[in-house]
Amino acid sequence: xxxxxxxxxxxxxxxASGFGRQSAIRLAEEGALVCITDLNExxxxxxxxxxxxxxxxxxxxxxxxxxWTATIKAVLDRFAKLDVLVNSAGVAAAxxxxxxxxxxxxxxxxxxxxxxxxxxxxxAIAPMRRAGGGSIINLASVLAxxxxxxxxxxxxxxxxxxxxxxxxxxxxxxxxxxxxxNAICPGYMLTGMLRDFLDSLNDRExxxxxxxxxxxLGRLGDADDIAQMVLYLASDESRFVTGxxxxxxxxxTAG
Amino acid sequence: xxxxxxxxxxxxxxASGIGAASAxxxxxxxxxxxxxxxxxxxxxxxxxEIGSNAAFVALDVASQDSWDAAVAATITAFGxxxxxxxxxxxxxxxxxxxxxxxxxxxxxxxxxxxxxxGCKLAVAHMKAGGGSIVNLSSIxxxxxxxxLCAYxxxxxxxxxxxxxxxxxxxxxGWQVRCNSVNPGIIETPMLETYFAExxxxxxxxxxxxxxxxxxxxxxxxxxxxxxVYLACDESRLVTGxxxxxxxxxxxR
Ligand SMILES: NC(=O)c1ccc[n+]([C@@H]2O[C@H](COP(=O)([O-])OP(=O)(O)OC[C@H]3O[C@@H](n4cnc5c(N)ncnc54)[C@H](O)[C@@H]3O)[C@@H](O)[C@H]2O)c1
Ligand SMILES: NC(=O)c1ccc[n+]([C@@H]2O[C@H](COP(=O)([O-])OP(=O)(O)OC[C@H]3O[C@@H](n4cnc5c(N)ncnc54)[C@H](O)[C@@H]3O)[C@@H](O)[C@H]2O)c1
Numbered sequence: 001x002x003x004x005x006x007x008x009x010x011x012x013x014x015x016a017s018g019f020g021r022q023s024a025i026r027l028a029e030e031g032a033l034v035c036i037t038d039l040n041e042x043x044x045x046x047x048x049x050x051x052x053x054x055x056x057x058x059x060x061x062x063x064x065x066x067x068w069t070a071t072i073k074a075v076l077d078r079f080a081k082l083d084v085l086v087n088s089a090g091v092a093a094a095x096x097x098x099x100x101x102x103x104x105x106x107x108x109x110x111x112x113x114x115x116x117x118x119x120x121x122x123x124a125i126a127p128m129r130r131a132g133g134g135s136i137i138n139l140a141s142v143l144a145x146x147x148x149x150x151x152x153x154x155x156x157x158x159x160x161x162x163x164x165x166x167x168x169x170x171x172x173x174x175x176x177x178x179x180x181x182n183a184i185c186p187g188y189m190l191t192g193m194l195r196d197f198l199d200s201l202n203d204r205e206x207x208x209x210x211x212x213x214x215x216x217l218g219r220l221g222d223a224d225d226i227a228q229m230v231l232y233l234a235s236d237e238s239r240f241v242t243g244x245x246x247x248x249x250x251x252x253t254a255g
Numbered sequence: 256x257x258x259x260x261x262x263x264x265x266x267x268x269x270a271s272g273i274g275a276a277s278a279x280x281x282x283x284x285x286x287x288x289x290x291x292x293x294x295x296x297x298x299x300x301x302x303x304e305i306g307s308n309a310a311f312v313a314l315d316v317a318s319q320d321s322w323d324a325a326v327a328a329t330i331t332a333f334g335x336x337x338x339x340x341x342x343x344x345x346x347x348x349x350x351x352x353x354x355x356x357x358x359x360x361x362x363x364x365x366x367x368x369x370x371x372x373g374c375k376l377a378v379a380h381m382k383a384g385g386g387s388i389v390n391l392s393s394i395x396x397x398x399x400x401x402x403l404c405a406y407x408x409x410x411x412x413x414x415x416x417x418x419x420x421x422x423x424x425x426x427x428g429w430q431v432r433c434n435s436v437n438p439g440i441i442e443t444p445m446l447e448t449y450f451a452e453x454x455x456x457x458x459x460x461x462x463x464x465x466x467x468x469x470x471x472x473x474x475x476x477x478x479x480x481x482x483v484y485l486a487c488d489e490s491r492l493v494t495g496x497x498x499x500x501x502x503x504x505x506x507r
Binding site for chain 1: 418421422426428439467471473474492493495496497499500505507
C-alpha cells in the first residue's frame, strides 16, 4: 500500500460482488474509507468483513431516491465527507433483442443501470462540492460503444451512461466545483454477472471460449483489471481527467 | 515495492516536457529508464537527476540507424527492454493552405514514422517476453484543428497505428500491449512555442482555457500518471485503447 487514496472517503454501489467488491478492496488498501452498498446483504457484509475497520456495508436499492438520500447521510454521519462515488451496481439481461423484448426487462435494466447512475451523480454532487471536489466513476461497458443483438436494454442503458457521464463532467466543469466524472468501459469480465449467465447455459465451455475469442488478447479479464482503473480515476493522479471513457477491454473495441 | 519494478523503459523525447516527467515518474516507481532524445544537453541532465536507474542515449527518431543504436544501448545498459514510450514529437503551425511541404514532411517523419519505427523495433524485441508500448497521440488526433493540419493528421495516424499494432500482437498471442495517450493542452516547452508563435498569444491561451471544462491547466505529470498505469501490469488487459487526459475538452 502506497496511500494513493489517503484521506479519501468512497461510496461504492454494487459492492457485494464483482467490480464493486474488488474496487472497494483496492480503495481501502490505498488508504480510503469505504462505504459499500448493494441489494445483496450477505455479499455486502462479506465485502465489509474483508475491509475491516476501513469499511461498512449498507443495504441500498440504487433505483430509489429515498435510499440515496439515506445512504449519503449514512456516509456523512460515519466518515464526515464524500470524495469518491463508484456506480457499480448493475444488471444484465440475456436473449433480449428488439423483437422479443420484454417491457419488464427493459424497465429493470434501465432503472438500475441508467436511472441508478443518474441518481448517484445527482446525490453525490452536493457533498462533494462541500468537500472541495470529488471523483464520480460510472461503469459503462464496451456495449456502450458497439452493439450486441441480444443485449438490447443493456446496450441502450450503457450508451446512456456514457453520455450521462460526459454531460455531468461538462456541467461540473462549468461550475468550477472540482468534481470530475468519468466512465470505464470494460470488456466482458468473469464476475458474478457473467458467471451467472454462463452457468445458465448447457454449453458453458463453448460460450466461454466464444466470448473470450471476441477479445484480441484472447482471454477474459477479472475484477481487478477494473479496480486498477478505478484507483487511477479515484485518486488525484487523474485530476486533469473528466468526461473520459476509459477502455479496459483486451482490445475488444480496437478493431 | 514500485509499480514498475522489473520494467526497462525507453522514453523518446525524454529530455523535455511529457517525456521528461514520465521518465522521472517511471523511475520513481522502480523502472530503469533510458532517456532518448536529440537534445543531448537536457537529456543528460534529466538522466543525471534521476540517478543510477537512468541513462541517456542520443536519438533522432527520424533515423533508423539512430533507433537501432538506441535500442542496443538500452538492452546493453539494463539487460532487457519491455516498455517503449514514444514521446518525441514536433508541432508546426499551418492550415492546408499555409503549410509548406517541408513542415508536412518533417511532421510526418518525426511524429508518425518515428513512432512507427519505434513500434516495429519494440514488437520485434518484446514479442518473446512481453511488453508495453505507449504512443503519444493528442486530442488533435480525435478532432481536427484548422491551423494544425499536419499535426492533427499525424496524431490521427498515431491513434490508428496504435490500434493496428495492438491487434497484430494480440492476435498472435504475444503479450505486447500498445495504447495511446491523448493529452489535451499540457504546459510544456512545446506549448510555450506554440503560443509564442501566435499573433495574439494571450487570446489564444484564453480560447484554449475555455475548451477545457475543468478550468485547470494540465501539467506533464498529469500525463505521466497515465503513462505509469499503461507501462505497468495494472493495465495488463488494456490494449488498443486511447486514453484521453484533457480536462474534459473531448466530453462536449
Ligand atoms: N462483468 C462484465 O462483463 C461487465 C462488463 C462491462 C460492464 N459491466 C458493468 O459493471 C458493473 C458491475 O458489474 P459486475 O460485473 O461487478 O456485476 P456483479 O453482478 O458481480 O455485481 C453487480 C452488483 O450490483 C448489485 N445490484 C443489482 N441491482 C441493484 C440495485 N437495484 N441496487 C443496488 N445494487 C444492485 C447486485 O446485487 C450485484 O452485487 C455493472 O454496471 C455492469 O453492467 C460489467
Ligand atoms: N504539450 C501538449 O499540449 C501536448 C498535447 C498533446 C500531445 N502532445 C504530444 O506529447 C509529446 C511530447 O510533447 P511535449 O509537450 O512534452 O513536447 P516537448 O517539446 O516539451 O518535448 C518533445 C521532445 O521531443 C524531442 N524531439 C523532437 N524531435 C525529435 C527527434 N526527431 N528525435 C528525437 N527527439 C526529438 C525534443 O527534443 C523534445 O525534447 C509529443 O508527441 C506531443 O505531440 C503534447
